[in-house]
Amino acid sequence: MGQVVLKDINKFYDAVHAVIDVNLQIRDKEFVVFVGPSGCGKTTTLRMIAGLEAISSGDISIDGTVVNNLAPMDRDIAMVFQNYALYPHMSVYDNMAFGLKMRKFARPEIKKRVNEAADILGIGDLLKRKPRQLSGGQRQRVALGRAIVRHPRVFLFDEPLSNLDAKLRVQMRVELKKLHLRLGTTAVYVTHDQVEAMTLGDRVVVMKDGLVQQVGEPLDLYNQPANKFVAGFIGSPAMNFSTVTMADGNGRLTAKNSGFELEVPAAHGDRLRGHVGREVTIGIRPEDLHVATDADPVGLTFPSKVEVVEQLGSEILLDVRAGTDMMVAAVDPTVRAKVDEQLRLAVNPARIHFFDAKTEAAI
Amino acid sequence: MAVQAITTTLGEAPQPRRQRLLEDERWLAFFLIVPTMVLLGMFIAYPFVRGILLSVTNSRVGVPGDFVGLANFHKIWNDSIFRTSVYNTFLYTGVTTVFKLSLGLWLAMLLNRNFKGKAFTRAFILLPFIIPTVLSTFAWKWMFDPTFSVLNWLLFHVGAITGRINWMGDPDLAMISIIIVNIWRGVPFFAISLLAGLQTISPELNEAAAIDGAKPWQRFWHVTWPLLLPVTMVVVLFSVIQTFADFQIVYVMTGGGPANATHLFATYAYQIGIGTGLLSEGAAISLAMFPVLLLVVVFQLLYIRRVETR
Numbered sequence: 112m113g114q115v116v117l118k119d120i121n122k123f124y125d126a127v128h129a130v131i132d133v134n135l136q137i138r139d140k141e142f143v144v145f146v147g148p149s150g151c152g153k154t155t156t157l158r159m160i161a162g163l164e165a166i167s168s169g170d171i172s173i174d175g176t177v178v179n180n181l182a183p184m185d186r187d188i189a190m191v192f193q194n195y196a197l198y199p200h201m202s203v204y205d206n207m208a209f210g211l212k213m214r215k216f217a218r219p220e221i222k223k224r225v226n227e228a229a230d231i232l233g234i235g236d237l238l239k240r241k242p243r244q245l246s247g248g249q250r251q252r253v254a255l256g257r258a259i260v261r262h263p264r265v266f267l268f269d270e271p272l273s274n275l276d277a278k279l280r281v282q283m284r285v286e287l288k289k290l291h292l293r294l295g296t297t298a299v300y301v302t303h304d305q306v307e308a309m310t311l312g313d314r315v316v317v318m319k320d321g322l323v324q325q326v327g328e329p330l331d332l333y334n335q336p337a338n339k340f341v342a343g344f345i346g347s348p349a350m351n352f353s354t355v356t357m358a359d360g361n362g363r364l365t366a367k368n369s370g371f372e373l374e375v376p377a378a379h380g381d382r383l384r385g386h387v388g389r390e391v392t393i394g395i396r397p398e399d400l401h402v403a404t405d406a407d408p409v410g411l412t413f414p415s416k417v418e419v420v421e422q423l424g425s426e427i428l429l430d431v432r433a434g435t436d437m438m439v440a441a442v443d444p445t446v447r448a449k450v451d452e453q454l455r456l457a458v459n460p461a462r463i464h465f466f467d468a469k470t471e472a473a474i
Numbered sequence: 475m476a477v478q479a480i481t482t483t484l485g486e487a488p489q490p491r492r493q494r495l496l497e498d499e500r501w502l503a504f505f506l507i508v509p510t511m512v513l514l515g516m517f518i519a520y521p522f523v524r525g526i527l528l529s530v531t532n533s534r535v536g537v538p539g540d541f542v543g544l545a546n547f548h549k550i551w552n553d554s555i556f557r558t559s560v561y562n563t564f565l566y567t568g569v570t571t572v573f574k575l576s577l578g579l580w581l582a583m584l585l586n587r588n589f590k591g592k593a594f595t596r597a598f599i600l601l602p603f604i605i606p607t608v609l610s611t612f613a614w615k616w617m618f619d620p621t622f623s624v625l626n627w628l629l630f631h632v633g634a635i636t637g638r639i640n641w642m643g644d645p646d647l648a649m650i651s652i653i654i655v656n657i658w659r660g661v662p663f664f665a666i667s668l669l670a671g672l673q674t675i676s677p678e679l680n681e682a683a684a685i686d687g688a689k690p691w692q693r694f695w696h697v698t699w700p701l702l703l704p705v706t707m708v709v710v711l712f713s714v715i716q717t718f719a720d721f722q723i724v725y726v727m728t729g730g731g732p733a734n735a736t737h738l739f740a741t742y743a744y745q746i747g748i749g750t751g752l753l754s755e756g757a758a759i760s761l762a763m764f765p766v767l768l769l770v771v772v773f774q775l776l777y778i779r780r781v782e783t784r
Contacts (some may be wrong), residue, residue: 123675163681184687196678200700209696257686 112174113264113297114139115160120169122155122321131321133169135340136301142291144312145302147344152321153301154269156177159294160299161190161267173264184213189258190267194274195250197242197257203229204238207256221260228259231290248279259294266305268300272307278458298308305345309333317341339455339471342394342464348428350394353436354468357386366393366465370434371413376460383465391474394464397428400440402448415440418450431456528757535751544756556759559737562649563763564581566738567717570656574713575706577657578664583694585665586672596669611726614655618642618727632696645735648728655723664709671705672698711774715767739763763774 115137122130123447129151137143142186145153158164160171162183170177178186181422189210196204204225211221228236232252241413242250251271258266272280272285288311306314316325317332317340325337329345330342336342343349355366364375364383373393375383383391403412415438419430422444429440430449433456448454465474495501529546533539550556585596602610617624618641628633641647673700683693719742724730730737730745737745739759747756 139684161681161685163684183681183685184689188685190682190685192678192682194676194678196676198679198683198697208684209688213683213687213692257682261686 112176113324115265116170116172117156117160118170118172120156120159120171121161122123122152122164123167123169129321130159133323134324135316135326135432139297140295140310142298142300142313143316144302144308144314145316145318146302146308149303149322150320151318153316154302156318157267157269157299157301160265161188163179164187179184186265187263188265188267189261190269191254191258191271193270195242195254196248196315196330197253199242201241202238203234203245203253203256206242206253207260210261214337218370224260224262225256225343226389228256231259231293232256235269248277248283251275251283251449255290259290265299266296266298268298271300272300272303280307287311296434297359306347309345315345319328330366330392330396335395337472338472339394339466339473342473346396346440348397348439350396350464351392351400351436351438352392352466353433353438354390356390357383357388359384360388365410366391368434368436369417370432370436372410372418373413373458374408374410374452374460378461379463379465386465386467386474390468392466392468392471395438395458395467396462397439397441399459399462400438400442402442402446402457403455403457407419412455412457415454415456417448417450417454420448429454439447486531489527503639517715524759525761528754529761533754535753539754542754546755547754547762550758555737556742556762556778558734559739559759561744562736563718565649565722566653566656567714569653570660570717571710571713573653573657574660574664577661577778578667578709581661581665582668585669591764596666600662601723602659603666606610607659607722608726609715610659611655612725614651614658615642618651622683624719642728643732645732648736652727656717656720660713660717660722665714666715667709668702668705671702674705675701706776707778711771711778714770714774717765718770719763 115135117133117135117137120130121128121131133142133152133156145156147153154272155164159166162178162185164180166179171179173186173188198209201209207225207228208221211224212412216224220224225238226235229238232255234249234252234256237253240255245253251274254271266288272283273404275283284307291311293433300307300311302311309332312329313448314326315332316328319340325332325341327335328358331343332345342354353368353370358365358367364380364387366373366375402468411421415431415433417431418437421428421430425444425446427446427448428439429442429446431438431454433442438456442448466472467474480486484604495506520738530541530543531539532542532545551648581599585592589595616622620638620643623639623641625641626635629639639647641651641667679697680703683697688696719740720738721744723735724738725744728736730741734742739762741758743756745756745761746752750756
């Protein structure tokens with residue numbers, strides 16, 4: 112079992128309110144990712160679950176038991192640190208065995224568990240080495256191994272991949288996912304990388320300034336962001352935002368600014384009618400823009416001028432100017448666009464997002 | 475043709491001889507190392523060699539003396555005061571090092587925590603180390619003074635004693651007194667050096683150990699202590715050498731007394747060599763320290779190398 116419940120969790124550092132009223136139920140076997148920019152309170156939250164940081168108010172319970180005042184060792188959790196935190200004077204074997212030795216496991220059992228974990232992680236031939244004789248990826252595996260051998264109720268990961276190079280990071284990401292499927296242990300994972308969050312998490316918790324912005328499955332966050340921050344944070348390249356004024360032309364809503372005038376799809380109509388005559392923020396993902404063809408209704412297209420062309424091979428990113436706004440469009444790799452070319456872009460009407468200009472909440 | 479022309483022009487303007495010498499890395503290295511070699515030679519090597527030469531003569535103040543072989547060493551071997559000095563030096567070094575290390579480590583662990591006024595306290599701790607030793611030892615001398623001792627006053631007023639304790643008059647108490655002063659003076663060096671060592675140990679390691687189930691004492695024993703060991707060895711090495719050859723504290727506090735009971739190598743060598751004017755015998759006493767210190771240094775350097783390469 113490994114169910115973690117956070118109830119009204121707050122953390123103050125003197126006058127700084129680092130974590131504000133966090134409520135979350137992490138189910139058994141679930142992989143939950145906390146994501147957000149640095150200083151958003153995600154690592155503090157993780158350290159409070161680990162017991163390395165005292166909570167200012169609220170309750171943390173694991174499998175129904177409140178653990179607020181339990182020492183880290185009594186919470187039955189294992190943690191993987193950003194810098195691995197391997198004991199430099201111990202061999203790989205001793206690093207992995209340390210937790211079991213401290214818990215007075217019998218020698219044969221320790222050996223069995225360490226060898227088992229080493230097999231899973233493919234580090235069986237490194238057991239006699241010291242951490243400094245290992246590469247970054249190997250150290251990462253040892254750190255994982257140290258967590259696995261304990262068979263804890265919950266794994267805690269604090270940005271475990273951020274010290275690896277880009278290629279290794281992608282590889283380890285896949286291995287972490289496989290490992291979770293294989294072991295089925297509840298995992299809480301902290302990262303600032305939204306790609307890691309999207310690919311690893313069963314559910315993702317987006318945080319900013321100590322507040323939870325949205326909790327949901329990765330695709331829900333992508334398709335229905337709760338506010339402008341989540342919309343801009345999830346997805347790469349980031350969503351385009353521009354400020355528009357809502358107008359009512361003979362019963363048809365339009366969103367208008369200096370660069371374009373878009374017809375608002377009927378599906379959005381009811382929710383936006385109250386905003387007529389006011390400013391709202393419109394959000395369009397780069398992948399929801401394409402070069403306009405005759406098939407696109409004129410009301411869903413707008414003129415733009417190409418300023419930068421980024422060839423990625425699988426797609427082309429066009430940095431365009433529409434009125435006073437800069438936008439990025441991810442278009443088909445067959446498009447041949449040149450800098451300074453005038454290009455008409457079309458929007459996928461089902462995928463336009465609207466946010467309140469003041470509160471930034473999704474409309 | 476062109477190449478030839480260039481080489482000729484270069485050849486036509488030869489650099490000054492000095493500049494060419496400095497261009498050669500071997501000569502440059504030599505020139506750079508000369509000042510250090512001169513200093514080491516003048517203040518370490520020459521006095522050392524002179525000491526050896528002196529110790530095999532019968533020279534006294536004003537008398538150059540003749541070669542007498544190992545007579546001086548033979549003489550001090552049978553000198554009971556010398557034997558006491560040897561015993562005292564080992565006792566003094568051993569006892570103070572144990573106390574300085576344990577107290578220093580304890581202080582370092584305390585100072586490594588987060589608390590208000592941390593920077594101030596750290597600076598404050600260094601005071602005994604900063605004050606000129608002779609000055610602070612004079613203050614201690616007053617505190618141990620048979621008549622004016624503030625310690626006696628204190629002990630008397632809390633009811634621990636009824637009569638005066640003659641700190642400097644009793645051979646054992648005099649030894650204890652100088653040991654206390656040496657510990658007081660040496661602890662800051664240990665504390666600050668070990669604190670520097672502690673700060674190189676990532677706090678994450680202790681957190682990882684805490685999660686791994688290690689209790690505070692186990693975290694110290696399995697994580698902090700082994701990682702601090704190389705620093706500890708260097709600090710102990712320095713301290714042992716300094717304490718073994720200590721002079722100031724004993725000279726000021728007891729002058730080697732009462733009845734030559736608290737002499738160390740250095741104070742006894744001074745008393746014989748300078749005080750009595752028997753230069754050669756004094757040199758022999760100082761040199762008797764050398765083999766011991768050499769062994770200590772070799773042993774500890776080997777140990778440090780082993781710890782660092784494992």
